[in-house]
Amino acid sequence: MRKVGIAGVGHTKFGRAEIPLVDVLALAALEALDDAGVKTGKGNVDQVFVASMGAGILNRQSSVASALVDTLDLQPAMAETIENGPASGASAVKLGYMAIASGMCDVALVVGGELMRVVTGWEATDFVATMLHPDAEYAYGLTLPAFAGMFTRLYMDKYGVTEKDLAMVAVKNHEHAMHNPVAHIQLVPNFHAIIEDEDAHVINPYVAEPLRVYDVCPVSDGAAALVLCAMDLVDRFPKKPVRIAGIGQATDTHVVAEREIPTDLLAVRLAAERAYAMAGLKPEDIDVAELHDAFTILEIAISEEAGLFPRGEGHLAARRGDTRVGGKLPINTSGGLKAKGHPLGATGVSQIVEIVRQLRGEANGRQVEGAKHGLAVNFGGFGNNVVATILSKEG
Amino acid sequence: MEPRMYAYRCTACGKLFHPARAVCRRCGGREFEAVPLEGEGTLLTYTRVYALPEGYMKPWLGFGIVEFPNGLRVSGHMNTEDLTVGMKVRATVGVVKEGVGRDYYGFIFEKAG
Numbered sequence: 356m357r358k359v360g361i362a363g364v365g366h367t368k369f370g371r372a373e374i375p376l377v378d379v380l381a382l383a384a385l386e387a388l389d390d391a392g393v394k395t396g397k398g399n400v401d402q403v404f405v406a407s408m409g410a411g412i413l414n415r416q417s418s419v420a421s422a423l424v425d426t427l428d429l430q431p432a433m434a435e436t437i438e439n440g441p442a443s444g445a446s447a448v449k450l451g452y453m454a455i456a457s458g459m460c461d462v463a464l465v466v467g468g469e470l471m472r473v474v475t476g477w478e479a480t481d482f483v484a485t486m487l488h489p490d491a492e493y494a495y496g497l498t499l500p501a502f503a504g505m506f507t508r509l510y511m512d513k514y515g516v517t518e519k520d521l522a523m524v525a526v527k528n529h530e531h532a533m534h535n536p537v538a539h540i541q542l543v544p545n546f547h548a549i550i551e552d553e554d555a556h557v558i559n560p561y562v563a564e565p566l567r568v569y570d571v572c573p574v575s576d577g578a579a580a581l582v583l584c585a586m587d588l589v590d591r592f593p594k595k596p597v598r599i600a601g602i603g604q605a606t607d608t609h610v611v612a613e614r615e616i617p618t619d620l621l622a623v624r625l626a627a628e629r630a631y632a633m634a635g636l637k638p639e640d641i642d643v644a645e646l647h648d649a650f651t652i653l654e655i656a657i658s659e660e661a662g663l664f665p666r667g668e669g670h671l672a673a674r675r676g677d678t679r680v681g682g683k684l685p686i687n688t689s690g691g692l693k694a695k696g697h698p699l700g701a702t703g704v705s706q707i708v709e710i711v712r713q714l715r716g717e718a719n720g721r722q723v724e725g726a727k728h729g730l731a732v733n734f735g736g737f738g739n740n741v742v743a744t745i746l747s748k749e750g
Numbered sequence: 751m752e753p754r755m756y757a758y759r760c761t762a763c764g765k766l767f768h769p770a771r772a773v774c775r776r777c778g779g780r781e782f783e784a785v786p787l788e789g790e791g792t793l794l795t796y797t798r799v800y801a802l803p804e805g806y807m808k809p810w811l812g813f814g815i816v817e818f819p820n821g822l823r824v825s826g827h828m829n830t831e832d833l834t835v836g837m838k839v840r841a842t843v844g845v846v847k848e849g850v851g852r853d854y855y856g857f858i859f860e861k862a863g
């Protein structure tokens with residue numbers, strides 16, 4: 356297999372887009388192509404992979420990859436649209452990796468994007484819930500926040516995680532986002548005001564007990580893009596490509612209630628183990644991580660399942676400050692889903708954009724000094740389809 | 751006819767599942783028979799959700815995961831306000847969502863006893 360690298364990255368400002376989905380995708384794609392020094396026009400990009408969970412349902416547009424190839428003038432490049440729930444982004448990166456590693460092509464463009472704010476918050480919540488089991492979950496009005504709330508209660512009872520620990524993760528990620536110009540939310544909540552003050556329940560009410568507003572990511576529009584290349588062609592590109600060292604993916608029961616140990620995120624563990632094995636690395640080798648904090652509890656739980664901290668101690672690491680920039684193992688330096696935003700199909704690509712920026716030393720005020728290996732975990736369903744990706748700095 | 755909820759028993763090895771599935775997780779069997787799933791169970795975890803999806807007119811709704819004595823675990827609505835992990839609950843069946851042209855039935859749990 357050929358080694359595969361990332362030669363260029365692009366990222367729109369997450370938040371509210373006032374332009375159509377394909378235009379948002381194009382913005383991120385052009386930034387990535389320019390960053391990689393790859394021209395548009397025939398023959399420069401061999402394959403295009405576009406991740407979007409909601410294009411068909413929210414935007415009533417199908418086959419967005421075909422539309423994107425046209426507007427970017429990349430024909431006759433091969434192109435397909437990938438839907439794998441909130442893990443669509445990292446799935447698209449995996450497919451791009453496979454296209455190059457197999458020898459099928461040299462240069463692939465991977466774009467993830469979503470336009471969610473075209474519908475109300477209730478409709479968006481309903482749309483996201485369509486990935487749950489149609490009869491045993493979705494039909495009950497169960498949603499991702501509902502499962503996250505029930506998971507959080509179990510985690511609190513078992514490991515002693517508190518609401519304050521969760522608020523600490525939220526504030527930390529908002530602080531990181533202040534140094535990331537593409538983050539949706541550029542505002543740091545006051546820890547005392549959202550969790551300790553007697554009026555905390557007013558500005559930070561419960562969404563799905565025991566999770567509050569500040570434990571849940573916002574609804575965002577946006578796109579992120581990568582140019583993948585064969586590492587044997589590295590001389591073609593102005594910036595030294597960051598290598599995709601390992602990719603792991605795993606699935607778990609569709610029905611959340613059927614999990615044998617309800618506090619386990621088995622697919623995260625297996626996906627991470629597979630990625631470490633492929634990369635020939637251990638959790639101790641990771642210098643920076645982007646973990647799918649759609650809910651604050653998930654940053655803690657994923658950090659444990661991915662082996663970065665011992666079981667039941669992720670919240671202790673957060674309390675110690677280990678997970679902030681400047682700490683032992685900074686997590687979600689981009690602001691995470693919590694503060695950067697979570698345009699579903701964009702997220703897995705966006706996490707990898709952040710790791711590339713960290714490994715290149717381009718992360719400015721949030722830079723992790725000397726970072727060599729980074730991990731991204733993109734979490735689909737309530738943990739039933741998870742992709743872990745490890746990037747390494749070359750040389 | 752009163753709506754009922756069912757477990758699905760693998761006709762080859764006897765293992766129970768809810769909801770229905772194509773292949774038995776224990777033996778690979780592909781045939782199942784429906785058996786009523788009802789009675790009392792234990793509440794494993796719960797939440798009260800304030801931001802409900804489209805189609806609900808209520809300000810909040812309680813949800814829980816309940817384990818039946820036969821080991822099956824299911825999600826359902828909680829029709830009682832004072833909830834504690836480990837409490838005994840009784841399964842009833844009712845409308846859990848009003849759809850266009852059809853209603854959806856599911857587990858609604860009440861305090862046992």
Ligand SMILES: [Zn+2]
Pocket residue numbers: 760761762763764765774775776777778779
């Ligand atoms: Zn069987």
